[in-house]
Amino acid sequence: MxxxxxxxxxxxxxxxxxxxxxxxxxxxxxxxxxxxxxxxxxxxxxxxxxxxxxxxxxxxxxxxxxxxxxxxxxxxxxxxxPSDDPDLGRFDRLLNFLSELELRGDDRYDMLARLRASHCVVVGLGGLASWTVYNLLCCGVGRLSVVDGDTVELSNLNRSILFTEGDVGRPKVDAARDSALRFSPRTTFDGHHMMIDSAGDLAPILADADLVLGVADQPPWLIKEWVALASHRAGVPFLQASGSRVGPFHRRQGDACSMCDWSGLLRERPERGEMLRRQQLLPRGDSGALSPLGSMTGGMIAMDALRHLLGITPLTADRVWEMGGDLTSVLSEVPNDPDCAVCSDTQTPLPLPSQFVRPA
The missing domain is CATH 3.90.930 (Outer Surface Protein A; domain 3)
Structure with missing residues (x-):
């Protein structure tokens, strides 16, 4: 029997x-x-x-x-x-955090699986980007494609969590890949050692991306334009940040984008384009950098990325988050601009940064 x-x-x-x-x-x-x-x-x-x-x-x-x-x-x-899936142990506290979201009907294990299947493209690998990447790894994002053409310098180490002194002289994407895989070995990390000179340079990398995070700041505003154009053409949501300014988060048609932000600034001060052109003629300075500021801003970027990937409205949707030197932060409304040259279908778009200046 x-x-x-x-x-x-x-x-x-x-x-x-x-x-x-x-x-x-x-x-x-x-x-x-x-x-x-x-x-x-x-x-x-x-x-x-x-x-x-x-x-x-x-x-x-x-x-x-x-x-x-x-x-x-x-x-x-x-x-x-009990499970033999190592990720359930690794992300146990993340799963506990996600359990609160189950009150809206989601399952935390499904949410973790969604994060593990997500593909984020990160443009730039400076101090701000390093904290963003680290936070994405901690939150279980399963695939990262990182684009940067620089090499590690000793002066990067006061704010870049992914590099060590032994990495000085190496391409940043190679050093970051080694660091990321030591920390999170089941993450897929694609490094693209290249300088971006146009929106077309990014197009092949965005083919199957779920989200683009633009955290490069050079050349000023032009890199934001290229990321915005490439992402919008590919139909991929994108969020950009520089310094301590994050947003707006563009998810779909009708949302404000980073070039709507530019358009609004241009409306306020029409001379801004000429100011950008003249600024480009000056020698590039060596700005100061403080790691806590980068880590807080990188945390804000990663948090809004996480919200989006989990189907929650990002805090920076149609808004910009900005932190001042006194560590106080504000959220400012940035509406979708009907004359934005990137995300609107206007016949009379406002000029983009590249129409005022081309990179040297």
């Missing part, structure tokens, strides 16, 4: 992001907008709460009204069986 195996009933436990706060003789359990108060909360409830952290059967949970209420409120989850 052949025996039949019985699948054990799944265990229930508190979601990882549930916060527990004392409130007199009560305990308030909270996850995002959802909350339940356990009154009274004594030694017996404390024992069961600790047991609930590890997992209890549905029968045990429903035997106590206060735990049943937690289950009905969505504060509990099923304990998944």
């Amino acid at each position: 052949t025996g039949t195996s019985i699948t054990p009933a799944p265990l229930l436990r508190l979601r990882g992001r549930v916060q527990a706060v004392w409130a007199g003789d009560s305990l308030l359990l909270r996850l995002g907008p959802r909350a339940r108060r356990v009154t009274p909360f004594g030694e017996e409830e404390m024992r069961h709460l600790h047991a609930l952290r590890a997992g209890l059967t549905t029968e045990d949970v429903h035997a106590r009204p206060w735990m049943r209420e937690l289950h009905e409120a969505g504060l509990l989850e099923e304990v998944r069986p």
Whole structure:
């Protein structure tokens, strides 16, 4: 007689992001907008709460009204069986963070799979980009294509987390690839050692991208124009940043883009184009750089990239985030410009930066 195996009933436990706060003789359990108060909360409830952290059967949970209420409120989850997938261990805390988003109907494991299948193109590999790339690796983005034509210099190391002194003289993309794969060996990292001189240079790299992040600042405004044109032509969402200014995030037709930002600045000061042309004639200076500023701005870029990849509206959609030297930040509205030469279908577009100056 052949025996039949019985699948054990799944265990229930508190979601990882549930916060527990004392409130007199009560305990308030909270996850995002959802909350339940356990009154009274004594030694017996404390024992069961600790047991609930590890997992209890549905029968045990429903035997106590206060735990049943937690289950009905969505504060509990099923304990998944052990897995040999190393990413589930590596991204355990990320999965706990994503569990809060399950309240809107998504599954955290599906969200992680979506991030692991995502392909982001990063244009530029300076200090700001290095923190952006590092954050994307930490968030599980599965494929990165990075474009930069520079080599590592000793002066890069005060703000670039991906490089060491042993990398000085190497192409930045090669040094970054080695660093990225040591840190996240199951990530696909494509390095493109090349200088960008036009939108056409980027076209082959964007073929199957999900998102383009423009974090290069040279040549001023021209590189933003090329990234915007290439991304828009390829139909790929894009976000650009330079210094401590991030956005706007262009996802689809009707959203503002970085050239809408330029158009707005040009409307305010029509002489801006001439100023850009004249600025190009001056010798390039050596600006100061502070790693904490780059890490905070890079974190903002990566956070909005993560929001987009997970189907959440980015903070910089139709807005620009900017941080001042005193570390205070502001969000400014940047509407879609009907005369933008990149993302509008106007017959009378405002001039792009390249119409005022060509790179030397």
